[in-house]
Amino acid sequence: MSSxxxxxxxxxxIxxxxxxxxxxxxxxxxxxIPAALEGRDLRVVARTGSGKTAAFLLPMLHQLLQYSRPRTDTRALILLPTRELAQQTLKQVEALGRYTFIKAELLTGGEDFKVQAAKMRKNPEILIGTPGRLIEHLDAGNLLLQDLEMLVLDESDRMLDMGFNDDVLRLAAECRPERQTLLFSATTGGNAMENMISSVLRDPRSLVLDSVRDLNESVSQQIITADDVKHKERLVQWLLANETYDKAVVFTNTREQADRLCGVLVASNLxxxxxxxxxxxxxxxxAMDRLKTGAVKVLVATDVAxxxxxxxxxxxxxxxxxxxxxxxxxxxxxxxxxxxGEGTAISLIAAHEWNLMASIQRYLRQNFEYRLVEALRGNFLGPKNLKSNGKAAGNKKKKMKKKEDAKKGIKKSGAKKNAAKPKRNARPPSQDTKGGFATVKRKKTPGPLD
Structure with a gap:
């Protein structure tokens, strides 16, 4: 279809x-869209950035317009894993429904609970929210789902990763059994996803448009080796100063590292x-508003983003x-x-992350481009020897020797301990003296703590 x-x-x-x-x-x-307009339950797997949101919003809005039911409670519910995604979905509902009288409300944590309850009493056609806050409203008696016609689980694999499985199942059980359910995700999700599908969907039609390996070909994927955290911080500073970009996101695995890196970048006048x-x-x-408007060009974030x-x-x-x-x-x-669109993805790889990076390459069946920043050349430039799967090759002889030594270790360690004990009545060894003074053995000062 062309339009x-x-x-x-x-x-x-239109x-x-x-x-x-x-x-x-x-x-x-x-x-x-055509399958959803038929009223079928759908399970859709499509890569990130492929237009999934409009793929469920357009048939939802179409059906709400076609079959008006002004005296009913909420008719459509959209579940999402994060507040940011929920806010963006609300904006898309408002943009696509600008010429309709359809009302949507947002239910996420961090907002006034009583204000949200008051908005729900006005019976908006669409509710958009995160599972945790919706469960709170359900327990308080504010959330009425007996008239629900469509349930959408967007980024369902992420909701499972975040531990929302029980909340999602409970919310689905509160909905009208005759509802239509659309489940969207970027990955297949494994056994946990299959269990959710069997519990929530009825005879679903499966549309697998992209596998997780089908990444956008317009994204250049690179790796740069790094020695340690401080080396990575210098590399990020260099990249943000020398790369050509309009806006950038730097991902960390922990909140503490995100805060620390933000401080480092702010100190360098970014x-x-x-x-x-x-x-x-x-x-x-x-943070999101400033990034979208261009007031800031760089966002440091954990996977919540x-x-x-x-x-x-x-x-x-x-x-x-x-x-x-x-x-x-x-x-x-x-x-x-x-x-x-086009973009660049750069991963900074320390020695302990090499095998993880190799596993991800193998999982995606892709090879990342190796890049060297000469101005910040480090000591770690990758493993000396690689296995066929791309992981670092260890020395088998050394490993075997360690295992053999471990088996004999009880006798050896015992012999060393006995040899180290001084005999009773034995004179202590004489001190090494210089000019009549004992030489003091100074302890080495520990290095800086990360």
Missing amino acids: FADLNLHERL KALGELEITTPTPVQTAA KVFVLHGEKDQKDRKL ARGIHVDNLDLVINFDMPRSGDEYVHRIGRTGRVG
Whole structure:
């Protein structure tokens, strides 16, 4: 299909799409929208940045417009893993539904609970929220789902990773059994995902448009070796000063490292915001708004942002720490090169991260480009020997010797201990003297603590 008009969407939605200058549907939209309009439950796997949000919002809005039920409670519920993603989804609902009377409300943590409850009493057609806050409203008796017609689980694999499985299942059980359920994810999710699908969806149609290995070809993926944390910090400073980019995100694995790196970059006169789970809603919203408007060019974030950021002209992603899995790597670099754009993803690899990086390469069936920054050339330039799978090759002879020594270690260590004990009545060894004074053995001062 070459245009949204071919998808038989409501004329008001077509008008809104035209004003947004969105004329051609993406592959996931072409596949998912007709199937959703048929009323089928869907399980859709498509890569990050492929246009999944519009793929479920357009059929949702179309059906709400086609079948008006003014006296019912909430008719559609969208579950998402993070506040940032929920906020962006609300903005897309408002943009696509600008020529309709459909109302949507946001239910996430960090906002006034009573204000949210008051908004829900006005019976908005669409609720958008995170599982934790929705469960709180359910327990308080504010959330009524008996009239629900459509349930959407977006980034469902991420919700599983974040431990929301029980919350999602409980919310789904509260919904009207005859509802339509659409489940979207960027990865297949494994056994946990299969269990959720069997519990929540009814005879779903499966649309696997992209596997996790099908990354955007327009994203250049590079690795730079590093000696330690401080070396990585200098590399990030150099990259942000020398790379050509409009906006950048630097990912760390921990909140502490994100705060530390932000301080380092601010000290080098860079305008930087930091985003992680301990930031309150006001700070998180401010960070995203400043990045989107271009007030700041660099965001330092943990994985809380990996699935919650959609920023135009974000063309550089730096992995300060290598992500712990191939799926997380996909979601991180998916922040750039979205919907046909170009971008660069650079991962900084210390010696202890090499094998993890090699595993991710193997999982994705891709080879990352090796890059050397001569101005900051370190000691670690990669393992001397590599296995066929790309991991560092250890010395088998040394390992075997260690195992043999370990077996004999009881006798050897015992002999050493006995030899080290001084005999009773034995005179202590004479001190090494110089000019009548004993030579003091100074303890070596420990190095700086990271």
